[in-house]
Amino acid sequence: MDQSGAPRLGNPPSPCYGARLMSSIEHNDPLNARILAVSEDRIQGFVREPFAEIARLSGVPQEMVIERIRTMLAAGTIRRVRQTLVATNLAQGALVAWKVPEDKLADAFDTMFREDPFSGHVVIRSTDGNTAGSEYRLWTTVKAPAGYSLEEHCALLSARVGAERFRVMPARGIFALGVGHVRRKTIEPGEKAGQPARMLATGVVELSDLEWQVLLALKREFAVDEITPAPWVRRAAEAGVSLETFCEVAESLNARKVIGRFSTFLEHVKPSAAGVRVTRFNGLFHWAIPAGLELRAGGEVGRHLILTHCYWREAGPDFRNVNIMAVAHGTEKELLLEHKAAIDRHLAACGIPVDYTNVFWGGRSEIKPSEISPLAYREWLARFQPAPGIALEPRAT
Numbered sequence: 352m353d354q355s356g357a358p359r360l361g362n363p364p365s366p367c368y369g370a371r372l373m374s375s376i377e378h379n380d381p382l383n384a385r386i387l388a389v390s391e392d393r394i395q396g397f398v399r400e401p402f403a404e405i406a407r408l409s410g411v412p413q414e415m416v417i418e419r420i421r422t423m424l425a426a427g428t429i430r431r432v433r434q435t436l437v438a439t440n441l442a443q444g445a446l447v448a449w450k451v452p453e454d455k456l457a458d459a460f461d462t463m464f465r466e467d468p469f470s471g472h473v474v475i476r477s478t479d480g481n482t483a484g485s486e487y488r489l490w491t492t493v494k495a496p497a498g499y500s501l502e503e504h505c506a507l508l509s510a511r512v513g514a515e516r517f518r519v520m521p522a523r524g525i526f527a528l529g530v531g532h533v534r535r536k537t538i539e540p541g542e543k544a545g546q547p548a549r550m551l552a553t554g555v556v557e558l559s560d561l562e563w564q565v566l567l568a569l570k571r572e573f574a575v576d577e578i579t580p581a582p583w584v585r586r587a588a589e590a591g592v593s594l595e596t597f598c599e600v601a602e603s604l605n606a607r608k609v610i611g612r613f614s615t616f617l618e619h620v621k622p623s624a625a626g627v628r629v630t631r632f633n634g635l636f637h638w639a640i641p642a643g644l645e646l647r648a649g650g651e652v653g654r655h656l657i658l659t660h661c662y663w664r665e666a667g668p669d670f671r672n673v674n675i676m677a678v679a680h681g682t683e684k685e686l687l688l689e690h691k692a693a694i695d696r697h698l699a700a701c702g703i704p705v706d707y708t709n710v711f712w713g714g715r716s717e718i719k720p721s722e723i724s725p726l727a728y729r730e731w732l733a734r735f736q737p738a739p740g741i742a743l744e745p746r747a748t
Contacts, residue, residue: 375419376426378617383423385409386416387615394613397434397569397605399598401613402580413580420615421578428617432573433720435611436566439553442494442723443501445521446664446676448487449514459489459512464717467508468731469494471721476635476711483709484670487518490635490711494721496728497555507735520664520676524550524646526653527661527677528611538656540686541693548653548661550646556609564590565600566609567724616718632712633680634687636694637666637673639707648675648703655697657681657690671707684712 378387389409398404402420406413423429451459456475463470471492478485493508495501502519509517526548558566568590569583577585587597604610640648645663653661658677666673677694681687691710698705722728 376423376428378423378428382411382415383419383428386411386419387617390416390420390613390615391617392612392614396612397598397601397610398613399583400580401434401582402578404613417578417580421575423615424573424578425575429615430718431616431720432578432614433571433616434569434613436570436723437551437609437611439522439525440556440607440609441558441566442496442555442721443499443521444492444494444553444721445501445519446662447491447493447505447520448484448518448666448670449489449491449509449512450487450516451489451512451514453488455513456488459514460715460717462512463489463491463508464719466511466735467493468719468722468727469496469504470508472716472718474716475714477714478709478711483707484666484673484711487516487669489514492721493519494723496723496725497557498725499728511735516669518667518669520666522553522662522664524552524649524663525661526550526649526663527658540657540689541697542656543697544654544656546654547647547650550649550653550663551608556607558604558609561592562600562604563724565592565597566604568597569601569610570720572720631682632684632687633678633716634691635711635713636677636679636691637670637707637709637711638675638698638705639671639673640675641704641706644703645674647701648698651698651701651703652677652694655690655694670709673707673709 375383377383386405386409390405393408394401394404402416403413405411406416409416411419420429420432424432449459460473460475464473471494472490474490475488476490477488493501493505495504501521505517505519508514528551568586571586571589573582583597583601584594587594590597592600601610636652638648638652649661649663652658652675655677657679659680661675661677663674664676666676679687679690681690688710695705695708722731
């Protein structure tokens with residue numbers, strides 16, 4: 352039997368082999384959990400040997416890290432492995448809420464997910480009552496590559512899906528951004544960092560042709576056979592540069608806050624082959640904070656460890672002027688509400704008034720990386736019939 356627990360060729364499998372193999376693909380297998388607690392969101396920035404770093408931080412040998420990540424990726428437990436980017440610094444980006452007639456909602460969802468590579472998260476949300484903005488059921492993240500208009504892109508999509516209205520909410524600041532579903536399973540309501548979260552400002556960075564060359568190769572998802580030691584060797588060849596040049600450019604982009612984290616993304620929406628779920632609920636928390644207190648409130652909200660995302664976004668009057676938003680995931684709805692209540696109590700204890708708060712619950716959802724390449728956008732526009740008034744050429748920057 353080899354290190355993975357699989358029988359060697361020529362040996363009949365034991366009666367327990369199937370159960371062991373199924374266990375080894377699940378996120379809650381003890382060894383997998385050790386790896387995932389690091390690989391989901393602990394490898395920050397660009398690292399020349401990311402799998403070796405996961406091994407070092409998890410205490411699991413690199414060959415076992417690689418074998419288990421390969422197995423989970425092939426089984427669909429991990430949905431993708433990739434180097435993430437701070438896309439808000441590479442393209443205009445926003446959270447967009449769409450008011451779509453109920454009889455068009457399913458088709459609108461499919462259009463955003465299947466036909467628009469610039470839409471990332473696509474989620475149908477609902478509230479626990481008839482509250483401000485509850486008629487906005489479809490929520491997406493959208494990117495418009497440099498030189499193109501985010502509002503015009505959304506207008507194009509709106510005309511295609513028959514939306515009645517949409518609200519574009521770019522991030523004015525980021526207070527928390529990272530997944531880490533496995534390590535968050537044991538976090539108690541109210542657990543928080545020792546200091547308020549620092550806000551990461553957003554702003555588009557201009558890149559040279561060489562930087563785009565490296566970046567596009569860097570960000571591509573890893574296939575199973577690419578999960579190897581020295582994973583950037585093949586990507587450097589793909590970019591047409593030496594490995595040293597590739598790494599130097601990537602490190603320069605990292606210093607300019609363009610590179611996010613190296614991450615294994617779990618399939619946290621759908622159950623695994625054995626019916627095991629990573630999460631069952633996700634809540635988009637809303638708070639309306641008086642103007643002038645957004646930076647302080649975002650820091651206090653964003654320090655709570657349960658949150659995977661926390662942003663300053665201006666939602667406008669349809670949402671009662673909500674301006675701080677955060678996302679948390681979990682297997683129990685009531686526990687997520689306890690986390691939300693703990694954050695509310697903390698804001699009150701800090702003397703930060705809340706004019707209004709709400710929760711939008713995630714239902715049907717799909718997630719994919721948003722495309723950010725201007726070339727890809729031009730090619731897409733040529734295929735996607737534009738609505739009248741939508742520019743086909745990039746604007747001067």
